[in-house]
Amino acid sequence: MKKLFKKLIPKRILNLKHLFFAWYGAVKYKNPSEELLVIGITGTSGKSTTAYLLRQLLEQAGFVVGALSTIDFYVAGQDKLNDTKMTMLGRTAIQKYLREMVNKKCDIAIVETTSEGIIQYRHRFINYDYVLLTNLYPxxxxxxxxxxxxxxxKLKLFKYTANGKIKILKGEKIEKKVFVNENIEQAQEFVNFNFSKKIGFGKKGEKVFAENLDKEFVLSNIKTTTNGLDFQINDERLNTSLFGEHNALNILSAISxxxxxxxxxxxxxxxVKNFDGVPGRIEFIKESESFGFQVIVDYAFEPVALKSLYKVVKILNPKRVIHVCGSAGGGRDKSRREPIGKIVGKSADVCIVTNEDPYDEDPMEIIKQVSAGAKKVGKKLxxxxxxxLDRGEAIQKAVDLTKKGDLILVTGKGSEQAIVVANGEKILWDDRDAIRKSLNKKKI
Structure with missing residues (x-):
């Protein structure tokens, strides 16, 4: 009945429910965003990583921080992995967390803000001060x-922030500021609103699409080694143990x-030098080292992210790559399934296609659509x-096949805490735990 109701009523009407709860949450918890400097982070990819890294950076400088993201819900040192399969929580939950941040004396709140959340008005009644665009692609x-x-x-968030009420925090006027990746073609559209300050960040040598910026941060001289990244921002040299050129860009945005x-x-x-690895983002499973091979868990669930991941794999130079992958169901971007199969089929020595988050779709049908891409580039069933079908069995298969010098990639879920099946039912799951269980069964 609930599904029929959703089909019959236009989405824009259904979303008014979310607008009501956004308003009600702000009223119930007494507009907590008015007592915090709120930073909104959006973009196609890199949002969660940027939020996670920015949080560490701010804490190192002495700020008390709260952050809500796909990865976790964090308030003044207390951390809870996000087990909801939602980045922007529904009903009054975001406002509740913001009030908790105020109560625990946070100075700054970081809120990962998604396009779907914006359409559902989940950003409304949050008074953002800074808003950042990591990147943008289909x-x-x-x-x-x-x-x-x-x-x-995405643009709605920027307009909403620019037009928001100016706050006074600790006697200081908080200006509305925009931070934008100036290498994206649509950058100018995001800085055209009435912000007090417009800051660009981008990679040297790539075309700049934003004009009349107040400040720029330019990334250059990126060097990747087996120990991590070494790079330059403006005139400053930095290094980190994180891998991936895309992480240099994530760090750049956080530094801006x-x-x-x-x-x-x-x-x-x-x-930056002491950054902790981000959960489920190029996360190495240390327990594999005693077997003489490596295992990486990564959230990459779409073609652009997978290509970035394979740049890291190239640096590590394993003997073979055994890749466990899948694709989401529920009508989510069906068009990316075959391309995922093609990328993994070309790049990995062995492809193991498995279940990810099928929602109401037939998981085996999704698997076959991904597998079809791998077949087209020469892989044989x-x-x-x-x-x-069983993700645990797929991971066990990868571990059983792996030999010294090999690398296992497990992608699509990162640190997510559940697999979502029919009728929205969540099955408790963590790729990292599944890998450790499989390693425990393997003999050295």
Whole structure:
């Protein structure tokens, strides 16, 4: 009955329910965002990682921080992995967390803000001060209809922030500021609103699409080694144990905010050097080292992210790559399934296609659609390509096949805490725990 109700009533009408709860939450918890400096982070990818890294950077500088993201819900040092399968929580939950941040003396709140959340008004009645765009490229198109609609959903957040009420915190006027990746073609559209300050960040040598910026942070001289990244931002040299050029860009975006908050370069460099790895983002499973091979868990669930991941794999130079992958169901971007199969089929020595989050779709049908891409680039079923419905069995197969010097990739879920099946039912799950269980069964 609930599904029929949703089908019969237009989405824009259904979303008014979310608008009501956004308002009610703000009233119930007495507008907590008015007592915090709120930073909204959006973009196609890199949102959660940027939020996670920015949080560490701010804490290193002495700020008390709260953050809500796909990865976790964090309030003043207390951390809870996100087990909801939602980035922007529904009903009054976001406002409840913001009030908790105020009660626990947080200075700053970081709120990962998605296009779907914006359409559902989940950002409303949050008084954002800074808003940051990590990047923008076609994704979630089946949900939005086309790229223009997807972009316009993001733009709503920037307009909303620029027009928001100016706060006074600790006697200081908080200006509305925008931070934008100036290398994206649509950058100018995101800075055209009435912000007090417009800051750009981007990679040297790539075309700049934003004009009349107040400040720029430029990434250059990126060097990747087996120990991590070494790079330059403006005239400052930095290094980190994180892998992936895309993470240099994530760090760049976080630093652009940190500098606007007057954090010294010396503190920034120390924080970047000591960054903890981000859960489920190029996360190495240390227990595999005793077997002489490596295992990486990564959230990459779409083609652009997978290509970035394979740049890291190239640096590690394993003997073989055994890749466990899948694709989401529920009508989510069906068009990316075959391309995922093609990328993994070309890049990995062995592909194991498995269940991810099927929602109401037939999981085996999704698997076959991904597998079809791998077949088109030469992989052969039950030779170097396997279709295994049970994700745990797929991971066990990868571990059993792996030899010294090899690398296992497990992608699509990262640190997510559940697999979502029919009728929205969540089955408790963590790829990292499943890998450790499989390693325990393997003999050294």
């Amino acid at each position: 994704e979630h198109i089946e949900s939005h209809g086309n790229f223009e609609n997807y972009k316009n959903a 905010v940190a500098r606007e908050l007057k954090i010294d370069w010396s503190k920034i460099k120390k924080a 039950n030779n170097d390509l396997f279709e295994i």
